[in-house]
Amino acid sequence: MNLSTIAAQLYTLRDYCKTEADLEQTLRKVKEIGYKAVQVSGIGPIAPEKVKELADAAGLRICATHVGFDALADDFDNTVQKHKLWNCKYVGLGSIPEEYRTSAEGYATFAKKASEIGKKLKEHDLQFIYHNHQFEYQKYDGRTGMDILREESDPSAFGFELDTYWVHVGGVNPVEAIHQVKGRMGVVHLKDLEIIDHKQVFAEIGQGNLNFKAIIDACRETGVEWFVVEQDVCRRDPFESLAISFQNLKQYI
Template sequence: MKREQIAAQLYTLRDYCKDEAGLRASLRKVKAIGYSAVQVSGIGPIPAHAVKSAADDNGLAICATHVGFDALTERLQETIATHKLWNCRYVGLGSIPERYRGSADGYAAFAEAASEIGKQLLEHRLHFVYHNHRFEFQRYGARNGMDILREQSHPEAFGFELDTYWVQAGGVNPVDAIHQVKGRMAVVHLKDMAIINDAQCFAEIGEGNMNFPAIIQACRDIGTEWYVVEQDECMRDPFESLEISYRYLSGLAQA
């Protein structure tokens, strides 16, 4: 990991990015912290060209997105055009639709459906990446949901965007999970887990209990391209949280 590979997930700043003015102000702060790129997710209904302009004006790449499943099933050509405009190769889905959850057959059906979408994206040199939560680690016999997604999806058309916090919350070692998706994870979500008042909570990178030197090394081992900092809920100003995480990750970065 190099510093220029560290990105900020705008979902962390969703309350500040509801309109173009807020987005621009937020991107200026993100750039000032030191980030080189952002993932577009959770922002307000801002025109794609305005998002592109705001990112360009602040010297930030758009490395990945999160879109709704309907953007992939009902508006795929529009979604492709937006990602091309943004020079963004990674089309992320933040969660499996509820209709596919709760059974091995549902996960298998989703793996097949998303793989077909991924094949269409590949024709445009774009890549589908799936972001997990905790529920994918529920077991269905000998396998959990993530096992099914990994084993029954197309290895080139269905990529992963592992979220380290949710992997840990699912009872799996993030380092092991990262190695399981070797060759299929160009983007990773980094967030730490702390225990406060006997409850687990989101924490800035380096402020919790997870082994991030080992996690970053595992990502290096499998060739991860983008290291995206996300914090769903912050106990302080979200910009300060992003700065704390960036400072810690910078200490692990290679020259």
């Protein structure tokens, strides 16, 4: 990890990315914090060409995205075209569709379907990556949903984008989970967890209880390329939250 590989997930700033004018201002603020890249997710209906123009003007790379499964399955050509325009290799899926997440058979079916999409993406030099939440760690006959995704998918076509917060909530050590997907994760989501009034809450990197030195070391050891800061809910201005996380991450460079 170095300064140029730390990115901000725009989903954190989704309320400030609804229009072209909002996105322009948001990207400028992100760059002023110190980030050199963003992941595009949760923004308003803004033309891909305009997104590219605004990112370039702010001096920010687009390192990854989150797109809907429908965009991958039913609008494949446009999805490829958009990522090529953005010079963005990593095509992310934020969650498994609900119809696949209730059984071992569902997870296995999804793993195979997503692998086929991933193979098609590889023909265009793009990489499918899957972002987890906590529900993938429910067990089915002794295997978690995540185990099934990892074991039933094509390792060359189905990549991962582990979320450190949700892995921990799922009852797994993020360091262990990172090593389990060695060679299959080019993008990681860094998110801390704090306990407030006996409840778990999202926190800025370094403000919570996760061991980020060990997490960053594991990411380095397993070939992670992009370190993306995401915070689903912020208890202060989200730009301030991203700034705190960025400053705290710098100690691991």
